[in-house]
Every structure is written in C-alpha cells, then in structure tokens.
Amino acid sequence: MPPSQSPARLDSAEERRTRILDAAEACFVRHGFHRATMHDVAAEAGMSPGNLYRYFPSKDAIVAGLAERDRAAVAEDFSGIEAAPDLMQAFTGLARRHLAEAPAEKAVLCLEMWAEATRNPAMAAICRDFEREIAGRLSGLYRQAQARAPQPAPGADPEALARLAMVMADGIMVRRALSPDFATGPVIDAMLTVIGAALDGRFDPTTFPESDR
Amino acid sequence: MPPSQSPARLDSAEERRTRILDAAEACFVRHGFHRATMHDVAAEAGMSPGNLYRYFPSKDAIVAGLAERDRAAVAEDFSGIEAAPDLMQAFTGLARRHLAEAPAEKAVLCLEMWAEATRNPAMAAICRDFEREIAGRLSGLYRQAQARAPQPAPGADPEALARLAMVMADGIMVRRALSPDFATGPVIDAMLTVIGAALDGRFDPTTFPESDR
DNA sequence: GTGTAGAGAATGAACGTTCATTCTCACCTG
DNA sequence: CAGGTGAGAATGAACGTTCATTCTCTACAC
DSSP: OTTOOOHHHHHHHHHHHHHHHHHHHHHHHHHHHHHSOHHHHHHHHTSOHHHHTTTOSSHHHHHHHHHHHHHHHHHHHHTTGGGOSSHHHHHHHHHHIIIIISOHHHHHHHHHHHHHHTTOHHHHHHHHHHHHHHHHHHHHHHHHHHHHSSSOOOOOOHHHHHHHHHHHHHHHHHHHHHOTTOOHHHHHHHHHHHHHHHHHTSOOTTSOHHHHO | OTTOOOHHHHHHHHHHHHHHHHHHHHHHHHHHHHHSOHHHHHHHHTSOHHHHTTTOSSHHHHHHHHHHHHHHHHHHHHTTGGGOSSHHHHHHHHHHIIIIISOHHHHHHHHHHHHHHTTOHHHHHHHHHHHHHHHHHHHHHHHHHHHHSSSOOOOOOHHHHHHHHHHHHHHHHHHHHHOTTOOHHHHHHHHHHHHHHHHHTSOOTTSOHHHHO
C-alpha cells in the first residue's frame, strides 16, 4: 500500500501538538506569555527548542493555539444546554464546574488571555467569538426557562440577564486568579440566587428602579 | 540656610516623576508592561532613556509606581464614604464614576495590573492592599446603610455584599477593557438594583435558597 | 537474518535582534 | 568653576528563530 501513511505517525504528531500546548500552558501560567521563553516551553515539553517549530510556526501561534483549544473546550461544555431537563440545575452545574472546580491556573491563564486580547487582534477575535457563543447559549437558556415556567411571567430580559451572569463570572475569574484561596462558593451562590429569582419573576435586576418611577 | 531645599527644584522633580508615570501609563496601555520599552516611555515623556533612571531605579519601579499611584487615587475617592448623607446615592456615584465615566484605558491598565499580579509579588501586594481597603469601605458603607434603615431589618451580610459588588465591578472592568464600546450602564444599574434591594431587605443574594430549605 | 538506504524527527549551537541598563560627555545655572 | 541635569551612544544579556547535523526508525534487498 504505497500511498498509506502510518497511522501511528499521524497520531503521534497530534499527540505532540497537545504535549506542546500542555507545556506552554504550564509555562504561560507560571511566567505569562511574554516572559515565558521558547526554551522554557521546550524544556517543559521534553524536547528541543528547534523542534517546536516543526509543530507551530511561531510563539504567537502557540499562544493562539492554546487559547483556541481552551476556549473551545469550555464552549463545547455549554453546547446543547437549552435541551437539559432541569435548566436551572444545568446552569448551576456549569457555573460550579467552570468557576469553582476548574483549577485556579485556568483563571490565571484567562486573565493572561484577556490582557493579551486588549492589544493582539488575533486573541481579541478568539475572546470575542467565545463571548458571543456563551452569551447566545446563556440567553437561550434563560429564554427557555422563562417559557417553561408554570405561569409565563413577563420577567427579565434574557440578554441582559446573560450579560449580568457573564460579568459576574468574569469577576469571579479575576478574584480566583488573584487570590487562589478565594472562596468562590458564596459568590457563585449569590449569582445563582440572583439569576434564579430573575427567572422566577421574584426579582428583576434588569429594570432599574429609578427609571421606572 | 543649610537644611532648606529649593522648592522649585523639588517641585520640578516631582513634576518630572508624574510626567514619566503619565507617559508610562500611555505606553503600557498601548503595548502592555512587557512589550512597552523604556525607549517608548522616554519618547512619550519627551526625554532620553538614560534620564528615566534619574527618577526611577528600574522599569519595574515605574510599573509599581504607576500601580500604586492609580490605586491610591481610587482608594482616596472611596475614603470617608460612610459619612455621606445619602449612602446609596454616594455608592451610585462611586460606581458610575469608576465603572462608566473613567476612560476605558483605565480598565485596560487594570487588567494588565491583574495579570502582572499573578506572578509579581510586589504587584500582588498592591492589588491585595487595594482590595482590602475597598472591601472594608464597602462593607462599612453597607453596615451603615442597614443601621440607618427605617426599621433595622436583619438583611444581608455586609461583607458578602461587598464581595459581590466587587466581583461585579471587576467583571465590568474586564468587559470594558475587552470591548471599549460595551454598554456599562445597564449592568451597573443591575448591580445597584441588587445591592439596593439587599440593603432594603427586599431580596437577599447572600443566603442561598438551597441551604435554607 | 543481516545490511543498507532513506525519510522524517529531533537536536542544540549560532545568529540577528531587541531591550533594560550604564557610560560618557555636553550643557546649563549660580 | 562646581554641581547637577540631561542626551544619546554603548553594552551586554536574553530571546525568538534558523539550520546544519545527528538520531531513529521503517522498508526493502540479498
């Protein structure tokens, strides 16, 4: 079979890419994108600096590849959430998983990516797409939840609710990155309480008292 | 008069330091701490690179000086807030001023400082002190507000409320830094609504429904 | 089985560049 | 002239990237 490539080869090439990304993730968390050197990444990955360039064309490409991989993993976890049997429980699970159970290093990497996004257009695009994806999923989830309610109350604006939830999630990320022993639990509970009350029509954070009177 | 220093001299030296810090702020916002060079800062400040070292011992010292200056300015604005006649109005003013009216560059710088704090102990200390200061002020404010209420309802935990408000504020900072045209207004209003309702005893985001039943 | 050829993978020293920092000297001001 | 202020060239270390070379297999020939 002349034109067949060894599957073992292809497989290991993909493995090598993920090994490099894993190594880069560790180095970037430790030293940041700009202070981590290609030598650091190579050492962490157990290979020579030159060899990195067989798998990624540049350091920036590694940064982008890493960002893309991690964000895609999170986005994947949000997909199809509107189809869950118990919507609020699904939302609670997502929040806990990504804001409490995920290792604190993810929060550090997230901060790093945000800082990079403020001046690197490629990173900005990744963050923007991610944010749109999650905002869409969340507002869809909230709309579903309102529609499924016993008596369909007017309730809060789903888009605004999603924005509020994401702002709180971002804030929790920041706090976690800055002080690894920050107790996320109570704040996550507060977030769930606010969103839950808004979906039940008990409390609407979406309309400001001042502008109603 | 041996122990007298020329006021003009001191004045201009101090002015020069602030000019350097202003220049550094502009450069850091544009390129980040690590990609901004001392040449950039010098050019922005209208002086030579070598001359910077007459006023700051190192680049890191400029970074730290800048962080210290900006955070101190914000902290100053929060001081004595418990003494305001209308507490909720004072809080509203602070939130609007720092989260909506402040230039978006401040948010970018803030993100930069947070990312740096995850691995630079000096920056971490600055951020930690700042956070403690604000947390103390805010919880004091909330405690005051609860005490001054018509009928002193049991109400939410002031410390937890302060943490919640700060998390939301951090999240707003992130969103502003990432997309300069982000509409902060509605989210700030939502934050004020939540905090206001909690202080009035109408709604308590501090106790999680699940744990009550 | 042994030997040989070839391809792809990996190495690590070297290169050119960049950048924080230092050095040298000119220029004021009193 | 003395003392301080500043400019700008010089320095040396560090870094991303390259490349000539070596290593490691696999495949085939005999």
